[in-house]
Amino acid sequence: DQRDVREALRLLLKGEGFEVQAAASPAEAADLVKSRPFDAALVDLNYTRDTTSGREGLDLLAQLKRLDPALPVVVMTAWGSVELAVEAMRRGAGDFLEKPWDNARLLSVLRTQLDLARAIRRSERLEEENRALRGGDGGGPELIAASRAMRPVVELIERVGPSDANVLITGENGTGKSLIAKRLHAVSARAGRPLVTVNTGGLSDTLFESEVFGHVRGAFTGAIKRKLGRFELADGGTLFLDEIANVTPSQQAKLLRVLETGELERVGSSRTVRVDVRVLSATNADLPREVAEGRFRQDLLFRLKTVEIPIPPLRERGEDVAPLAAAFLARHARHYRKPVAGFGEAAMAALTAYSWPGNVRELDHAVERAVLMARGDRIEPADLGIAPGGGAAVARSDRLEDLPLEDVERLLIRKALARFDGNVTRTADFLGLSRSALYRRLEKYGLGG
Numbered sequence: 001d002q003r004d005v006r007e008a009l010r011l012l013l014k015g016e017g018f019e020v021q022a023a024a025s026p027a028e029a030a031d032l033v034k035s036r037p038f039d040a041a042l043v044d045l046n047y048t049r050d051t052t053s054g055r056e057g058l059d060l061l062a063q064l065k066r067l068d069p070a071l072p073v074v075v076m077t078a079w080g081s082v083e084l085a086v087e088a089m090r091r092g093a094g095d096f097l098e099k100p101w102d103n104a105r106l107l108s109v110l111r112t113q114l115d116l117a118r119a120i121r122r123s124e125r126l127e128e129e130n131r132a133l134r135g136g137d138g139g140g141p142e143l144i145a146a147s148r149a150m151r152p153v154v155e156l157i158e159r160v161g162p163s164d165a166n167v168l169i170t171g172e173n174g175t176g177k178s179l180i181a182k183r184l185h186a187v188s189a190r191a192g193r194p195l196v197t198v199n200t201g202g203l204s205d206t207l208f209e210s211e212v213f214g215h216v217r218g219a220f221t222g223a224i225k226r227k228l229g230r231f232e233l234a235d236g237g238t239l240f241l242d243e244i245a246n247v248t249p250s251q252q253a254k255l256l257r258v259l260e261t262g263e264l265e266r267v268g269s270s271r272t273v274r275v276d277v278r279v280l281s282a283t284n285a286d287l288p289r290e291v292a293e294g295r296f297r298q299d300l301l302f303r304l305k306t307v308e309i310p311i312p313p314l315r316e317r318g319e320d321v322a323p324l325a326a327a328f329l330a331r332h333a334r335h336y337r338k339p340v341a342g343f344g345e346a347a348m349a350a351l352t353a354y355s356w357p358g359n360v361r362e363l364d365h366a367v368e369r370a371v372l373m374a375r376g377d378r379i380e381p382a383d384l385g386i387a388p389g390g391g392a393a394v395a396r397s398d399r400l401e402d403l404p405l406e407d408v409e410r411l412l413i414r415k416a417l418a419r420f421d422g423n424v425t426r427t428a429d430f431l432g433l434s435r436s437a438l439y440r441r442l443e444k445y446g447l448g449g
Contacts, residue, residue: 001025001047009042016107026060033067040113042106045077045084054084058091065092070120072113076101089341089377112345115415120326143183144327147319148422149312153180160307161187166259168244168304169282171311174361177282178242180309184280185238193237198230201243208251209267213258219268231264231275238278244304245285245296252297259303279304314356314363318414321352324360328367329379340370341377350381353411410445413438 006022013020021038023029029043041064045057054077061073075088076097088096094113097106145154160167161184169177178197185195203211210219214229230239241247247255258264259279263272281304290296314321325343333340343351347370356362370383413431420426428438 001044005044012103012106013110018110026056026063029060030063030067033064033071037068038071039117040072040074040110042074042076042110045075045088054088058087061088061091061093070117072117074109074113076106094342108345112348115322115348116326116342120323142327143179144320144323146323147312147317149316150320153309153311156307156309157183157187160184160309162189164188164190164278165306166279166281166304167306168287168301168308169280169311170287170308171282171284172313172359173284174359175311175313176360177284177311178240180311181238181240181280181282185240188238188278190237190278194234195238195240196230196234197240197242199242201246205248205251208247209254212251212255213264213266215267216269219266223268226266229264229266231258231277232273234277235275236277238280241279241281241304243283244281245283245287245290249295249297252300256297256300256303259300314359318352319418321356321363322348324363325351325367328364329371332368332371336371338371338374339377340374340379342379344378344380347379347381347384349411350384350386352414353408354386409441413441413445 001024003024006024010020010022021032023032026047029041032038033041043057043060043064045054047056057075057077061075064071064073069092072094073092074095074097075093076099077084078099084096094116095109097109143154143157145151157180167181167184169180171177181197182195185191198211200208200212209215210223210227210229212229212231214227214232215223216226217223258275262274262276264275265272287296287301287305291298291301314324325348329340329342332338351363351366358365366384366386367379369385370379373383373385374380413427416427416430420430424435424438424442428435431438433441
């Protein structure tokens with residue numbers, strides 16, 4: 001409601017590269033939001049002289065969120081109180097500032113809200129793409145893959161998924177290989193048939209045949225009735241063999257025969273059973289090396305790997321960390337019935353600076369822990385419980401300026417790359433570095449790919 005305040009904010013934000021529209025009243029602000037899309041709104045809470053309740057601003061906040069539910073709104077007032085802040089957040093405000101404001105704090109809050117909104121929009125766009133990929137039926141698991149490193153994975157799923165080709169999925173522990181198997185099945189012509197999973201690494205030699213091929217009654221002590229194996233259970237559908245490198249050489253030959261002929265015998269039976277199964281397999285091992293050292297059959301590898309889909313580690317998927325964390329937070333907040341709405345700025349900085357040696361699985365567990373530990377509606381660094389390890393960079397403070405220099409540099413480069421969609425030349429110019437200097441830092445921080 002004060003012209004000089006609006007002008008001061010307009011000049012500050014314009015000087016930082018923002019395009020600004022000023023509104024002198026709630027009605028004018030609502031009309032602006034109706035007329036065009038905005039990336040964020042910064043609104044005062046009191047407009048009538050001698051009114052300090054903030055109710056006018058809360059009403060405007062509710063109106064703006066009705067007009068555009070995804071619009072990030074930051075509220076500010078000279079009459080701040082805990083109760084007013086809580087009410088503003090409950091009605092959908094992204095953050096709360098007190099006047100007189102600190103310019104650096106205000107800019108930081110706005111940029112954080114814009115980053116979070118972009119991450120949410122990117123996640124929603126990817127989910128729409130995923131729905132289109134699986135035929136718009138809403139089935140199948142969600143795959144968050146905004147990063148450049150994941151583009152080849154998405155392309156391979158699109159091209160190979162609808163076929164019956166056997167696929168070998170490779171990658172470190174925790175990268176989400178089982179999720180890729182589910183996606184491949186969901187987009188295939190076999191989606192209406194079973195997807196059967198067997199963890200081959202958890203089966204002893206004596207159990208392998210019974211579990212995979214089945215057995216008949218009386219085949220061995222304890223076999224009191226017939227049991228169908230995983231191949232028969234997956235007939236017409238997909239069989240996912242996880243940790244395939246752990247299958248022993250004696251069982252590899254039996255597995256090879258089924259892949260070559262589609263025929264098997266249950267343990268204790270001489271009757272041949274035919275099955276129609278697409279086989280997906282996964283491993284974190286170097287199978288060519290296993291072949292070279294005589295631990296894995298080359299002919300079996302050829303049968304399993306009509307196509308290979310390598311999954312990059314999370315440290316190479318910087319752009320995916322924020323939307324993955326947002327998805328995990330929403331799921332765990334619902335599960336534990338906790339009103340945790342998002343991440344504080346320092347917490348998000350800690351998430352993006354950390355190298356995630358445990359990959360997506362570790363991120364999921366960290367967010368689950370943070371939801372349980374959070375005292376308010378925002379997750380802070382201490383809630384995450386991220387411990388140093390595997391070259392990980394850990395935020396040890398609530399303030400970015402207290403992070404180690406290398407962590408800050410890594411974070412700045414990651415954000416700049418995302419801003420310019422991976423364009424190295426524009427990123428280098430923006431950061432004031434030569435291309436060669438930027439490439440050295442990309443290699444140093446594992447940000448290539």
